Amino acid sequence: MAVILSEMTIGEAADRLSEALPGHRVEVLKGSIVVTPPPDGPHQETVAELVYQFRQAGGRESGLKSLPGIGVWLGTGPDDYAEPDWAIVDADYKDALVTKNCYAANVFRLVLEVTSSNWGNDLVTKAETYAEARIPVYVVADRKHGEVLVLTDPVGDTYRTRSRYERGATVVLPSSVGVTLELPVDVLLDGDGD
Numbered sequence: 701m702a703v704i705l706s707e708m709t710i711g712e713a714a715d716r717l718s719e720a721l722p723g724h725r726v727e728v729l730k731g732s733i734v735v736t737p738p739p740d741g742p743h744q745e746t747v748a749e750l751v752y753q754f755r756q757a758g759g760r761e762s763g764l765k766s767l768p769g770i771g772v773w774l775g776t777g778p779d780d781y782a783e784p785d786w787a788i789v790d791a792d793y794k795d796a797l798v799t800k801n802c803y804a805a806n807v808f809r810l811v812l813e814v815t816s817s818n819w820g821n822d823l824v825t826k827a828e829t830y831a832e833a834r835i836p837v838y839v840v841a842d843r844k845h846g847e848v849l850v851l852t853d854p855v856g857d858t859y860r861t862r863s864r865y866e867r868g869a870t871v872v873l874p875s876s877v878g879v880t881l882e883l884p885v886d887v888l889l890d891g892d893g894d
Contacts, residue, residue, distance in 0.1 A: 711779035711800075725769075729825050731777045736816055743785070743814045745891025746841060750786050750812065750883070759879040763791045764809065771802035772811065774833045782826065784811035788877055805833040809877045812839040814888070819844040828857040836876055841888040848885050850874070 708716075714733050718726040723738040739747075747768045754766035770787050774780040781802045788810040789803070796804040811830055813822040822840050830838045831854035838851040838859060848871050851859035865871050865885045873881045 709779060714779065715800075725783050727782045728777070728779045729774075729782060729821070729829050730780065734818070734821055734825070736818060736821075739785075739814070739816065742843075742891035743816065746814050746888055747786050749887055749892045753881055753883060754788065754879065757879050757881050759788065759881075760791075762879045764878050765789050765791055765793065767793075771800065772805055772808055772833065772835070773798035773800075773802035774805060774829055776829055776832045780829070782811075782829065784826075785814050786812040788879070805835055808835045810837040810839065810873065811835050812841065814841040815843045823849075827851060827859065831855070831859050832857045837874055839871070839873075839888075843889050846889060848883075848888050852876070 710728055710731060710733060714726050714728050717733060717735060721735065725736040727734045751766050751768065759766055766786070766788055768786050769783050770789065771781055771783050774782060781800060787808055790807045793803050793807040796807045798804055813826060815822050819842065823842065827838060834854050836852065836854065840849040842849060846867060848865040850863045850871060851861065852874055853860035867885050867889070869885045871883045871885060871888065
């Protein structure tokens with residue numbers, strides 16, 4: 701009996717890993733599979749607080765939605781996609797479905813990542829990839845280094861403007877996001893603090 705082997709695409713391999721690793725986030729960035737462990741409690745507190753702050757600031761009334769874990773089709777490679785921890789998207793984002801529960805990058809106003817054990821991906825690879833996908837604002841709650849980065853003005857695979865905020869400061873999101881949000885750095889790094 702002959703055995704026929706077929707080569708799997710990166711996207712197919714990522715799908716298999718997602719099935720094999722429940723709770724993990726599997727993404728394809730620049731043609732490479734990236735696996736992130738399940739989030740810890742403070743990470744989830746941060747995301748929950750962001751959703752709450754967005755609502756309090758009138759985000760929905762501004763024609764926007766706040767969505768944790770929504771997939772963004774990056775367009776930087778044939779299978780490239782990411783699942784940011786939190787995003788602000790246009791209210792009509794559902795019309796921009798590309799594939800695999802991922803939406804076109806042009807409906808994203810902001811993506812935010814809270815770093816985990818593989819923090820280098822958020823600081824380097826995702827910064828390059830999100831810039832290349834032309835996502836206007838990328839925020840990194842960098843728990844490893846105790847700071848928040850706000851990256852704006854994407855050109856090529858870099859963001860021209862990089863602002864750093866330390867503990868005790870408040871991050872005011874750029875007006876281009878479409879809603880006025882002032883977020884304490886300590887909450888972004890540690891969760892809601894209760």
